[in-house]
Amino acid sequence: MNADLLIVALLAGAANWAFRALPILLRTDRMALGGWLERFLSATGPAAIATLFVASILPALTPDLIRLLPLITGISAVLGGWLATRSVALATLAGAIAHGATVWMIG
Amino acid sequence: MISQRSALLSGFSASLPIAMGYFPISFSFGVAATQGGFSVIEAFSLSLIIYAGASQFLALALLTSGAPLLVSAFTLIAMNLRHVLYGPALMREAGKDASTRYAWAWAFGLTDEVFGQALGALSCGQRFSEPYMFGLGIGAYASWLSGTAVGAFAGGGALDAWPAISAGLGFMLPALFLALLLSILSRRQLPVIAVAGAVTVAATLAIGGTSGILLGMLAGAVTGVLRR
Numbered sequence: 106m107n108a109d110l111l112i113v114a115l116l117a118g119a120a121n122w123a124f125r126a127l128p129i130l131l132r133t134d135r136m137a138l139g140g141w142l143e144r145f146l147s148a149t150g151p152a153a154i155a156t157l158f159v160a161s162i163l164p165a166l167t168p169d170l171i172r173l174l175p176l177i178t179g180i181s182a183v184l185g186g187w188l189a190t191r192s193v194a195l196a197t198l199a200g201a202i203a204h205g206a207t208v209w210m211i212g
Numbered sequence: 213m214i215s216q217r218s219a220l221l222s223g224f225s226a227s228l229p230i231a232m233g234y235f236p237i238s239f240s241f242g243v244a245a246t247q248g249g250f251s252v253i254e255a256f257s258l259s260l261i262i263y264a265g266a267s268q269f270l271a272l273a274l275l276t277s278g279a280p281l282l283v284s285a286f287t288l289i290a291m292n293l294r295h296v297l298y299g300p301a302l303m304r305e306a307g308k309d310a311s312t313r314y315a316w317a318w319a320f321g322l323t324d325e326v327f328g329q330a331l332g333a334l335s336c337g338q339r340f341s342e343p344y345m346f347g348l349g350i351g352a353y354a355s356w357l358s359g360t361a362v363g364a365f366a367g368g369g370a371l372d373a374w375p376a377i378s379a380g381l382g383f384m385l386p387a388l389f390l391a392l393l394l395s396i397l398s399r400r401q402l403p404v405i406a407v408a409g410a411v412t413v414a415a416t417l418a419i420g421g422t423s424g425i426l427l428g429m430l431a432g433a434v435t436g437v438l439r440r
Contacts (some may be wrong), residue, residue: 110280112257115269117288118261124292126319128301129312141437148436149301149429150331151401152408153394156428157324158389159412165386179383183390184427186301191331197229200387201288205380 179204216343223347230325231355235386238356241268242363248276252364259360267291291422294429298327306340315340320347331394408432
């Protein structure tokens, strides 16, 4: 196995573990409760999910309406699926199926 | 109170949409790695050790272009800095008394999607439990590893004959993020969401994708601090 690859993977993997686990193990969320940190942390979740959604659809945005159609139907199906079932899993599946079906229909 | 076993199974079943979204992405990674000259074992090891999609694709680009070792490592590390925010945000929602005894193990699986799914479940009133986090994480991680292995074995062009399936699977993660956003949506969080989205677009166009994600997230969180 390539030694450079292994070193890079181990360094990046160790940092990932530290970023994900240490703040939980140290319970940094308990610090300064009631202050600005609490408001920062409570907004982090919605901000992160909004950011990840926007970042994930940005590459698919195009002025070409036909090529944009799968994205439109996919998003509409997620919205419809959520309103109908209030289930994250079913809304996600509805979006993916609608997106794939639209790609199939427009060829 | 639900048993540990049922919490584990509940977490595992909640990981299904994530697993379905991860498989095609990690499959693509396996294909790209073998096309870049890495062996199946090397591709699998990257997924096993790093377990972060964008970082792994970037690792391939850096390593095949001959970038210096430390530059490559620090670039990958910087890409995942945002994960520092996830644990505290999740534990704040979980409550002060939530157990973190086994967090050293399950927290490695706290990816963007696992974090989002766990936060969504807590926002819907579910109680935090470590077995649930293990179930959620194991389902996603297993999908990531198996997708990488299958992709590395299959080689290039395996899904080329099935563009609709490929497109549907590729839309699974955006769909999941949107569904999670809907599950935590409240009038109080609207300014946070709007600012995060707008800054992500602006920073992605002006600087790049990774900076866009980090700046969007920070701008949204700062909006939450400024909010009265």
